[in-house]
Every structure is written in structure tokens, then in C-alpha cells.
Amino acid sequence: MSLKDKNILLGVCGGIAAYKIPTLIRLLKERDANVRVLMTQAATRFVTELTLSTLSQEPVWKDIFPDSVSAKEDWTRHISMGEWADVYVIAPATANTIAKLAAGMCDDMLTASFITLRPDKPNLIFPAMDGEMFASPSVQRNLAWLSRNGCTVINPESGELASGKCGTGRMPEPETIAATIETAVTENLRRSKLQGKSLVITAGPTREKIDDVRFISNYSSGKMGFALAAAAVKRGAGVTLIAGPVHLPTPNGVDRIDVESTEEMNRAAKERYRSCDIFIGAAAVADYRPANHVAGKIKKNSNTMEIILVRNPDVLAGFSKQKKTHQLAVGFSLETAGNLDNAREKLEQKELDLVAYNTFDGITSGFEVDTNILTLIDKHSNVHELPLLSKNEAAEQMLDVIEELMSSDK
Numbered sequence: 001m002s003l004k005d006k007n008i009l010l011g012v013c014g015g016i017a018a019y020k021i022p023t024l025i026r027l028l029k030e031r032d033a034n035v036r037v038l039m040t041q042a043a044t045r046f047v048t049e050l051t052l053s054t055l056s057q058e059p060v061w062k063d064i065f066p067d068s069v070s071a072k073e074d075w076t077r078h079i080s081m082g083e084w085a086d087v088y089v090i091a092p093a094t095a096n097t098i099a100k101l102a103a104g105m106c107d108d109m110l111t112a113s114f115i116t117l118r119p120d121k122p123n124l125i126f127p128a129m130d131g132e133m134f135a136s137p138s139v140q141r142n143l144a145w146l147s148r149n150g151c152t153v154i155n156p157e158s159g160e161l162a163s164g165k166c167g168t169g170r171m172p173e174p175e176t177i178a179a180t181i182e183t184a185v186t187e188n189l190r191r192s193k194l195q196g197k198s199l200v201i202t203a204g205p206t207r208e209k210i211d212d213v214r215f216i217s218n219y220s221s222g223k224m225g226f227a228l229a230a231a232a233v234k235r236g237a238g239v240t241l242i243a244g245p246v247h248l249p250t251p252n253g254v255d256r257i258d259v260e261s262t263e264e265m266n267r268a269a270k271e272r273y274r275s276c277d278i279f280i281g282a283a284a285v286a287d288y289r290p291a292n293h294v295a296g297k298i299k300k301n302s303n304t305m306e307i308i309l310v311r312n313p314d315v316l317a318g319f320s321k322q323k324k325t326h327q328l329a330v331g332f333s334l335e336t337a338g339n340l341d342n343a344r345e346k347l348e349q350k351e352l353d354l355v356a357y358n359t360f361d362g363i364t365s366g367f368e369v370d371t372n373i374l375t376l377i378d379k380h381s382n383v384h385e386l387p388l389l390s391k392n393e394a395a396e397q398m399l400d401v402i403e404e405l406m407s408s409d410k
């Protein structure tokens with residue numbers, strides 16, 4: 001294993017274990033890595049800036065605001081650090097900095113660069129502190145949050161601590177940290193097949209206007225499409241998310257286009273048909289729209305009312321019909337339980353490569369819930385039955401199947 005030419009961003013916080021960092025930097029440099037160090041103010045009390053800068057052969061950065069501005073880079077260094085890094089290692093990570101990272105604070109170069117790290121890059125957090133501090137509910141809560149949100153937290157070791165007590169809180173030795181970094185970088189390099197691919201994902205409902213104050217729509221929350229978008233970005237894909245009206249934050253690194261009607265969704269999608277490698281139709285698209293949109297507000301002049309509806313374009317099928325051999329079309333098929341054959345029909349009719357059949361019971365699967373039970377059927381008739389999963393986990397497993405399909409089609 002080697003770290004040759006890998007860019008390692010090293011965040012150092014103010015804990016006694018910072019005395020091990022000069023040795024760590026030497027080990028990383030011996031493996032031909034490029035190392036840049038970001039220190040908190042507190043870290044400078046334990047190890048000097050001059051030491052770390054001499055060993056890394058790079059300036060050390062602390063404050064987010066530059067002392068003087070000589071280049072444009074000086075204003076945006078916290079962004080370029082995140083872009084530069086192949087891996088971001090925070091060692092030792094103190095309780096205070098861990099709390100800031102979990103809260104999304106960015107009041108120094110170390111924390112601000114953490115926020116700008118590209119989602120497909122690994123980060124390693126090495127907490128080191130007194131045993132009681134490490135076990136405290138707040139530290140554990142913050143570490144659990146970071147773990148759930150894409151960070152790799154390496155638990156400290158047990159042994160003698162600076163307080164003279166024994167407990168869990170010791171930072172691993174530099175050799176162990178260097179080996180962990182090598183593993184993380186190598187694993188990340190075992191690239192996902194989605195790395196560099198361009199994905200278009202539709203998500204959420206569409207709204208079809210009846211008049212200026214009313215519309216036809218459905219209960220889709222957009223959660224499944226947003227989960228797919230977030231998971232694909234983490235695998236290094238470029239993702240355009242064409243979203244109907246939903247109340248969800250844009251996942252990190254995703255290019256989001258908000259639309260309202262099916263025709264708007266169709267227009268936005270068509271513009272991207274050619275450049276896209278994989279099109280996933282996760283939107284619950286309204287199949288019909290009112291033939292006439294009435295300006296203003298319709299008054300209730302009679303006991304009954306007729307609205308003539310006309311068929312909407314099929315966004316996903318539109319993509320499939322023109323797709324080239326290297327492109328994949330993936331759709332969803334929401335059916336009442338047991339209607340797997342309808343999903344198979346959809347796969348054929350819409351010329352899909354993969355269809356995700358899901359039922360709706362409103363409790364474990366369906367529009368507004370956080371879990372889903374999917375059965376994936378590919379164009380070779382392979383069936384993958386996924387268990388009850390969170391929509392995030394279902395998205396990961398669906399992308400695994402898409403990657404398998406990409407390999408088998410080669």
C-alpha cells in the first residue's frame with residue numbers, strides 16, 4: 001500500500017495527544033503523501049505551528065480570515081482545502097471540535113474545511129480525551145450523529161490517560177493512524193462504477209393546475225428520489241435532481257432543478273437526455289392534466305363540475321425511447337400488493353433496464369414514510385427482493401444493483 005501523491009488534510013485539535021502528530025506527519029511523508037495541516041488555536045498550546053509546518057513542508061492554517069490578502073485563494077482557502085483533500089483526518093479530535101463538527105459550525109479553518117469536503121471523499125475522526133469525557137452523553141451523541149452522516153469515527157484505545165487514570169480515550173499510535181489512512185484511501189479508490197457518471201433523477205410529485213389557486217397532485221414526499229441523489233453523489237456521480245414541489249433540503253453536491261408541472265419536468269429532463277448516463281424516474285408524475293387551465297378562480301356555479309383531463313407526456317419513457325446503448329433507464333412501479341406482473345409489464349413497455357416495484361401500505365412503504373420494501377427486476381429477469389429498509393439504505397442497495405447491471409452490460 002502506498003500514499004504516493006495522495007493529498008492528506010490533517011486537522012489537529014488542542015489535546016495532549018497532539019504531541020504524536022509530528023511523528024504521524026513524518027510517517028505520511030515517508031509514504032510520499034502530500035500533507036497540509038489545519039490547527040485550532042488550542043492545538044498551538046500543545047505543538048508548535050513551526051514544527052508541523054517544517055515537517056509537512058507546507059504552511060499551517062488556523063484562522064478562516066487571512067492576515068493579509070495577496071491572492072484570490074486567500075479568501076476561499078477553506079473551500080479549496082476541501083477540494084484538494086483526498087482524505088480529511090482529524091486527530092486528535094477534542095470534545096469541543098467534535099461538537100462543532102456535529103453542529104455544522106465553522107469558525108476556524110479546520111471546521112470550515114470539514115464542511116466543504118466533497119461528499120465522495122473519506123474523512124476519519126480520531127477522538128482523544130479523558131475517559132469520562134469520551135463516555136459523556138453529549139460526546140457520544142455527537143459522534144453517533146457524525147457516524148450516521150458519512151464520517152468514519154475511530155474509537156480511541158484503552159490505557160493510561162494524561163490524567164493518570166486508566167480508561168478509554170487514548171489516541172492510537174501514529175503507525176496505526178497511518179495504516180488506517182492508507183486503508184481508507186485505498187478503499188475509496190476501489191472506485192464505484194458510478195464515479196464520474198452523470199445521473200438525472202426525477203423526484204416528488206407534480207402539480208397540474210386547474211385554475212390559479214387549485215391543482216391536481218399526489219402525496220409523494222420525494223424522499224426516495226432525494227435518498228438516491230445523496231447516495232449517488234457519495235459514489236462520485238454528478239447528479240441532477242429534477243424535483244417537484246417537496247419540502248426537503250438539497251443533498252450536498254446535488255444540482256437541483258425545481259419544477260411544478262409534468263410538462264416542466266419533461267422539459268428539464270429532455271434537455272439532459274443526451275448528456276445523462278443513467279436516468280432514474282423516482283417522481284410520482286401526474287398521468288393527466290386539466291385540458292384547460294382557467295385563469296383566476298373557478299366559482300361554484302353548479303352542483304357538479306366536469307374537468308376534462310388529457311394525458312401528460314411520460315418523462316421516463318421519453319428517455320428510454322431515445323436512449324443509446326450505454327445509457328440506463330430505471331423506473332419505479334407503485335402497485336397494490338402482489339402485482340409484480342404489472343411492474344414487469346412496465347419494464348417492457350417503457351423499455352427500462354431496471355424497475356423497482358413497491359407497494360404502499362402507508363406504514364412500512366409508500367409516499368410519506370421513511371422506509372420502503374422494494375423488489376428490483378432487471379431487463380434480464382433477475383429479481384432482487386430487498387427487505388424492509390430505510391429509504392437511504394434502500395437507495396444504497398438499489399445503486400449496488402444498478403452497478404451490477406452496468407458490469408453485466410459491458
Ligand code: CTP
Nearest residue numbers: 281282283285312313314315316331332333334
Ligand atoms: N413516469 C414518468 N412520467 C409519467 C408517468 C410516469 O416519468 N408521465 C415514471 C415514474 O417516475 C416511474 C414510472 O414512470 O418511474 C411509473 O410509471 P407509471 O406508468 O406512472 O406507473 P403507475 O403510475 O404506477 O402506472 P399506472 O398508473 O398505470 O398504474
